[in-house]
Amino acid sequence: MSTMTTRRTARGTAQGVGASAPRPDGRAKVTGRFAYSSDLRRDGMLWGATLRSPHPHALIRRLDVTPALALPGVHAVLTGEDVPGSRTYGMKVSDQPVLATGVVRHHGEPVAVVAADHPETARRALRLIRAEYEPLAPLTDPEAALAAGSLVRHVRIRHGDLAAARERAEVVVAGEYEVGMQDQAFLGPESGLAVPLPDGGVELHVSSQWLHTDRRQVAACLGLPEERVRLVLAGVGGAFGGREDLSVHVHACLLALRTGRPVAMSYGREESFLGHVHRHPARLRIEHGATRDGRIAYVTARLLLDGGAYTSTSPVVIANACYFAAGAYEVPAAAIDGYTVFTNNPPCGAMRGFGAVQSCYGVESNLDRLAAALGADPLDLRIRNAMRPGTILPTGQAVDGPAPVAELLRRLAARPLPPREPYDPRAMPGGVGNATRGESVRRGVGYAVGVKAIGYSGGVDDGSVARVTLAVDAGGPVARVRSAAAECGQGIVTVQAQIARTELGVERVEVLGADTGAGDAGSSSASRQTWMTGGAVRGACAAVRERVLGRAAALLGTPAGALALDGGAIVRADTGEVALELEEALAGGEITAEHEYRHRPTTGIDPETGQGDAHVAFAFAAHRAVVDVDVELGLVRVVEMATAQDVGTAINPLAVEGQIEGGTAQGLGLALMEEMRVEDGRVLNPSFTDYLIPTILDMPPVRMDLLHLPHPDSPYGVNGVGEPPSLSSTPAVANALRNATGLDLPRVPVRPEHIAGRAEEVRPGTT
Amino acid sequence: MRVNFTVNGVEQTADDVWEGESLLYVLRERVGLPGSKNACEQGECGSCTVYLDGTPVCACLVAAGQAEGREVRTVEGLADGERLDPIQEAFVECGAVQCGFCTPGLLVQAHDLIERVPEPSDPEIREALAGNLCRCTGYEKILDAVRLAAARKAEAGR
Ligand code: FES
Ligand code: FES
Numbered sequence: 001m002s003t004m005t006t007r008r009t010a011r012g013t014a015q016g017v018g019a020s021a022p023r024p025d026g027r028a029k030v031t032g033r034f035a036y037s038s039d040l041r042r043d044g045m046l047w048g049a050t051l052r053s054p055h056p057h058a059l060i061r062r063l064d065v066t067p068a069l070a071l072p073g074v075h076a077v078l079t080g081e082d083v084p085g086s087r088t089y090g091m092k093v094s095d096q097p098v099l100a101t102g103v104v105r106h107h108g109e110p111v112a113v114v115a116a117d118h119p120e121t122a123r124r125a126l127r128l129i130r131a132e133y134e135p136l137a138p139l140t141d142p143e144a145a146l147a148a149g150s151l152v153r154h155v156r157i158r159h160g161d162l163a164a165a166r167e168r169a170e171v172v173v174a175g176e177y178e179v180g181m182q183d184q185a186f187l188g189p190e191s192g193l194a195v196p197l198p199d200g201g202v203e204l205h206v207s208s209q210w211l212h213t214d215r216r217q218v219a220a221c222l223g224l225p226e227e228r229v230r231l232v233l234a235g236v237g238g239a240f241g242g243r244e245d246l247s248v249h250v251h252a253c254l255l256a257l258r259t260g261r262p263v264a265m266s267y268g269r270e271e272s273f274l275g276h277v278h279r280h281p282a283r284l285r286i287e288h289g290a291t292r293d294g295r296i297a298y299v300t301a302r303l304l305l306d307g308g309a310y311t312s313t314s315p316v317v318i319a320n321a322c323y324f325a326a327g328a329y330e331v332p333a334a335a336i337d338g339y340t341v342f343t344n345n346p347p348c349g350a351m352r353g354f355g356a357v358q359s360c361y362g363v364e365s366n367l368d369r370l371a372a373a374l375g376a377d378p379l380d381l382r383i384r385n386a387m388r389p390g391t392i393l394p395t396g397q398a399v400d401g402p403a404p405v406a407e408l409l410r411r412l413a414a415r416p417l418p419p420r421e422p423y424d425p426r427a428m429p430g431g432v433g434n435a436t437r438g439e440s441v442r443r444g445v446g447y448a449v450g451v452k453a454i455g456y457s458g459g460v461d462d463g464s465v466a467r468v469t470l471a472v473d474a475g476g477p478v479a480r481v482r483s484a485a486a487e488c489g490q491g492i493v494t495v496q497a498q499i500a501r502t503e504l505g506v507e508r509v510e511v512l513g514a515d516t517g518a519g520d521a522g523s524s525s526a527s528r529q530t531w532m533t534g535g536a537v538r539g540a541c542a543a544v545r546e547r548v549l550g551r552a553a554a555l556l557g558t559p560a561g562a563l564a565l566d567g568g569a570i571v572r573a574d575t576g577e578v579a580l581e582l583e584e585a586l587a588g589g590e591i592t593a594e595h596e597y598r599h600r601p602t603t604g605i606d607p608e609t610g611q612g613d614a615h616v617a618f619a620f621a622a623h624r625a626v627v628d629v630d631v632e633l634g635l636v637r638v639v640e641m642a643t644a645q646d647v648g649t650a651i652n653p654l655a656v657e658g659q660i661e662g663g664t665a666q667g668l669g670l671a672l673m674e675e676m677r678v679e680d681g682r683v684l685n686p687s688f689t690d691y692l693i694p695t696i697l698d699m700p701p702v703r704m705d706l707l708h709l710p711h712p713d714s715p716y717g718v719n720g721v722g723e724p725p726s727l728s729s730t731p732a733v734a735n736a737l738r739n740a741t742g743l744d745l746p747r748v749p750v751r752p753e754h755i756a757g758r759a760e761e762v763r764p765g766t767t
Numbered sequence: 768m769r770v771n772f773t774v775n776g777v778e779q780t781a782d783d784v785w786e787g788e789s790l791l792y793v794l795r796e797r798v799g800l801p802g803s804k805n806a807c808e809q810g811e812c813g814s815c816t817v818y819l820d821g822t823p824v825c826a827c828l829v830a831a832g833q834a835e836g837r838e839v840r841t842v843e844g845l846a847d848g849e850r851l852d853p854i855q856e857a858f859v860e861c862g863a864v865q866c867g868f869c870t871p872g873l874l875v876q877a878h879d880l881i882e883r884v885p886e887p888s889d890p891e892i893r894e895a896l897a898g899n900l901c902r903c904t905g906y907e908k909i910l911d912a913v914r915l916a917a918a919r920k921a922e923a924g925r
Contacts, residue, residue: 026859029867030851030874032802032842039801120785187806187814187868187902237806237868238902269807426890489866489903654862654908661905662865688811688900696896696906 013566016502017716020654023494024511025487037207037234038191038266045193046075046115048248048255048265049122051129052274053104053111056140056681057344058133060102060111068114068128073121076258077129079112083254085223089246091213096310096347098221098250104133106309106346107682108274115255115263138344138681142283142306145341152307152340153315155322157610159394160333165298169289173370177286177362178747180675181306182279182666184351185693188237190247190275191266194256201228202253207236209243209486210523215516221250222257229253233514239488240666241350242276244525245312273686277312277349278676280305280340282321284362288370296370296385298333299394301325303359305340305348312349314340319458321355322610326394327363328405328451328620329385334394336610344681350525352666353726356452361748364448364731368738378735379447383409387451387620396611399618401719402709405449408622408644411705412447418626418640429628429635431697440632443639444740449622450727453615454720455528459604462528464597465519466496466536470504470544470582471590477568477582479504479541482512485521485533490722491655492529496537498651499715503541505565506582519594527619527720530651532597535715539595547593552585600713617711621645621724623664623732626700629740634756636672638700638733646707648719660725661702667729669694671737675749772834774798775844784831791815791826793834794841802842802871806900813899816872817841823879825898842871845878853923854878857916858909865903873899873909881917885924889914 015021028034065077080087080101087101088094100109112129116122139145192206201224208214211231219229236243248265255263267275283304289297303321307314322338351357371378386405390398420443421427428436456462466483479500487493497509514521521533545565552570553560556579564573570580605612624642629635641664650656666674673692677684685691710717730748738745741755770781770793781797789808794817795801804814808827815826818840826839845852854877857863864870873896880887880895887895892913901909 020862022859023864025867026864027851029864029870030842030855030858031846032800032871034867035801036804036868038805039795041796041801118785120787185902186866187804187812187900188866189806236866237804238866240902266805269809269811424890426894489868491865658862658865658904658908661907662903663905665905666902687809688807689809693900693902694905695898695900696893696909699906702905702907 013501013505013507015498017498017651019498020652021494021498023491024497025493035235036188036237037205038189040193040205040234040264042193042195042262045262045264046117046259047119047122048252048263049114049126050110050251050271051112051126051131053100053107053109055104055133055135056107056138057136058104059136060100060104060131061134062130062132063112064130065112067130068125071121071125071128073117074114074125076115076255077112077125078254078258083221086220089217089221089250090311091245091313092315093311106344108346113251113255115259140343140345140681142304142341142343145343146304146339150342152311152342153318155319155338155610156608157322157334157336157394159396162298162333162335165333166289168291169297170292171373172287172289173366173373174285174287175366175369176746177284177365179282179358179361180749181281181678182351182670182674183273183676183691184240184242184276185691186238186240186242189267189269189272192234192248192252193262193264194252195262196256196260199228202257203230203232204249204253205232205234206249207234207243209239209488209525211484211486211514211516212520214246214249217246218249218253222253231516233486236486236488239524240352241354241525244350244523245277247275269688270686273691274683277347279351280307280317280348280358282358284358286362286366288366290370290374294374294376294381294384296329296331299326299331300334301336303338305358306343306345307340308343308345308347310347312347314349317349317355321359323395323453323457323614324356324451325359325363327367328387328449330387330391331394336394345678346683352663353452353723356450357727357730360450360727361731364728365734368735379409379413382447382449395605395614397613397615401617401711401713402646403618403620404646404707404709405620407707408620408646409449411644412622412624412642415642415703417445429630429637430633435633435635436630441628441630442740444627444629444736446625446732446735446739448728448731448735449620450724451618451620452723452727453617454619455526455531455599455616457602457614459602461601462522462532462599464521464532464536465594466533466540467518467592467594468500468537468540468544469590469592470548472583472586475508477506478508478510479506480510480512481537482518483521483533483536484514484516484518485529486514486524488524490524490659491652492524492533494655495530495534495651499534499537500541503538504545506568519596527722530718531714531720532599534651534718535597536595538715539597540593543593543595544591547591548585551588552580555585556580617713617719619646619719619724621728623728625732625736627733627736627740629737629755631741631755634752634754636737638668640700640703641668641729642703643725644705645724646709646719647721648711648714649708649717651716651718656721657704659722660704663722663725664702664729665694665699667726668733671730671733671748671750673749768832770831770835772836773838774800775840788831789827790829790831790834793831794826800841800843804868804871806868813872813876814869816875816899818875823876842874845874852878853919854881854916857912861908861912861915863904863908863912869899869901873901877913881920885921886917
């Protein structure tokens with residue numbers, strides 16, 4: 001089953017494709033020398049700060065900045081009236097104000113910005129701005145928003161003969177489920193440094209997932225041509241979708257251009273929670289019809305996502321939620337309706353898994369319900385209905401590429417369950433709090449599997465550009481890779497270096513910093529960057545190789561086809577012996593080539609039926625969660641997470657594992673603790689005191705089984721790996737809790753009060 | 768006010784320190800050591816962990832004045848010149864660093880653990896690092912790194 005198509009050259013490229021090469025930025029990161037976007041300082045620089053709306057919906061009656069401007073040390077105070085270009089921005093639709101004018105539509109919306117010579121002075125100045133609001137009734141219920149026509153997008157998918165499938169179905173099970181608002185909670189706050197340029201332009205060093213699309217929006221707001229706006233990727237402290245939209249970008253540039261001085265901005269944690277989009281909270285209604293022998297006959301789904309105050313990426317998040325609302329199964333008929341609406345809640349947009357997390361939670365929860373109704377084993381039911389190559393998706397596309405869903409589930413089943421440990425309070429729910437001696441602790445096991453598209457779906461003509469130079473300098477042969485791919489922690493810098501090593505046979509590779517002077521690499525999202533920018537680097541390397549071998553062939557009088565690059569030299573392809581030193585081959589100058597990689601074309605979906613060949617590729621992951629639940633106290637300890645995933649060819653196995661472990665943790669967080677609590681449009685818990693993410697005590701060991709089925713369409717057979725683990729992790733935990741307690745638990749995160757005190761509803765332990 | 772203290776073995780004087788400035792702020796903005804990270808300023812994430820007189824503390828919770836006359840050691844002071852400490856080496860080797868924003872604080876905390884408990888058990892590692900949030904790794908590789916560094920240090924000490 002498992003095959004690796006790793007290319008290894010005979011000599012020298014120990015850190016090439018397929019090796020767990022160390023990160024090129026690792027040393028800087030462990031010595032404190034790596035410069036994050038919050039670490040950048042310049043002589044004479046100022047500090048920016050943002051005034052935000054305390055109201056979810058209000059008219060701005062008055063905005064008087066004069067008292068703030070009068071404070072010594074304050075150099076500028078700007079409002080929406082001071083935005084010279086477009087007053088709004090947005091990735092898909094330009095509807096989000098740079099600074100609100102007239103009306104505010106969500107709690108935390110930026111209203112004014114200040115630049116001062118000390119961060120504390122800037123904060124004091126904010127308090128001196130006289131902002132008067134006339135509060136309006138906020139629209140906060142997504143159902144009410146839908147009824148009022150406050151719609152961002154309705155996605156409609158119709159597949160197969162639903163009426164006939166309903167006839168055939170002998171068992172019908174419907175459930176309603178809810179997902180709370182999750183936050184990316186990256187540790188590095190939104191931050192950047194804007195430097196005014198002599199030509200009237202500006203250079204912005206910033207955390208980002210996609211520099212070029214940021215620049216397009218920033219330039220429009222500044223009223224500058226794009227050539228005068230240069231974006232440089234500063235060190236990024238995690239992203240997970242939360243840096244797809246702009247944050248400090250325009251504000252810092254406006255202040256820098258107004259004051260003529262560099263301006264640094266850095267959000268505190270509270271501001272970070274208010275200053276980026278979140279994962280859409282969702283209400284899901286899923287219905288399964290099946291025959292008694294345990295075959296799914298149909299699925300219907302109604303998904304309602306709260307998009308909050310502005311569009312952000314909502315139109316594509318809801319599409320992605322709908323594409324996979326029938327799960328990783330053979331489903332002959334389906335009717336899927338997804339809605340995302342505008343409300344006065346915080347804006348929602350991209351987060352790892354991008355809509356598929358919510359629908360996977362719904363469909364996998366309902367699948368366990370279906371299993372119970374059929375009297376079937378939840379794992380067997382999943383295996384029996386597992387999607388496979390050739391399965392027709394609800395959107396009409398046949399699944400191509402590897403689709404080993406049944407195999408992933410079998411791998412989980414084959415793994416022995418964790419043993420019960422001897423009593424240790426640290427291993428009990430509640431941990432060192434010593435909350436329980438274990439009398440009312442029940443163990444539960446839950447399974448889930450998920451599918452997601454890799455790369456951009458729906459007819460987006462997506463590409464990535466990379467440039468590679470092969471040279472010899474004082475240190476010997478070196479390859480330099482330049483792209484604008486955003487390194488957010490996932491390791492795309494390592495991947496680029498590994499590919500150059502393998503393709504050019506040199507050990508020393510420099511991955512240059514990312515900025516908008518390079519070609520557009522697209523976004524570090526949709527699990528696409530290794531595939532897309534990996535493809536671009538490989539293509540550029542191939543072009544470089546062809547030219548250097550061409551030169552060598554001319555010098556040696558040998559056909560180029562008989563030569564190869566290896567060990568930092570030109571070698572004879574058959575024997576591997578060195579034919580020419582690279583230095584001689586490059587005597588005529590270094591060689592540079594650029595390559596643009598594009599994936600196969602896709603189409604949009606039909607607005608009435610949702611039919612279309614929308615996807616580039618698919619990726620699958622499955623989880624098994626084992627939990628201990630104290631049914632009296634409602635406390636939960638996850639004992640083990642086991643996962644199986646097809647990762648395609650792993651360019652860097654260690655980094656792949658890291659993605660899977662991290663994604664599993666974020667899914668566990670959504671299942672048990674992570675929620676932005678919003679009441680009447682106000683965010684109640686914008687801090688790490690009140691918004692909890694898993695700690696090392698919350699995370700159990702993650703046991704992993706990886707398949708390496710090379711994807712036929714991708715460079716080296718890679719596939720995207722970052723998002724799939726965040727799909728199935730959450731429902732696996734929820735299903736384990738249901739298994740342990742016998743409760744419905746329709747909503748995540750599951751809180752202790754959802755379990756505690758409901759002991760009378762609890763059937764005897766299932767263990 | 769003026770604060771005199773030692774950072775990574777070097778005497779430092781910070782002038783014009785405001786009331787209410789934290790040790791973290793002084794390290795990052797006045798001493799020019801931005802390695803310690805600010806991810807919450809509330810003592811909740813551990814990214815700012817430094818040694819204060821040999822004990823790990825959240826630098827964001829320590830008022831700058833409290834550092835007067837004391838010794839601070841930050842992530843920048845863990846390596847011996849260009850030679851990385853085993854815990855730093857192990858973090859890179861084991862894949863415990865992704866975005867790395869949590870790393871400086873985790874390194875100091877893990878360094879302290881291994882000093883106190885030469886061969887820590889998994890529950891001991893988890894307990895020691897419970898105040899350090901990491902959003903990227905799921906902690907598995909961090910555990911690997913601490914185990915490896917502890918083993919190497921024990922080996923070297925034998
Ligand atoms: S910044 Fe000090 S604990 Fe978070
Ligand atoms: S590596 Fe990113 S927070 Fe730990």
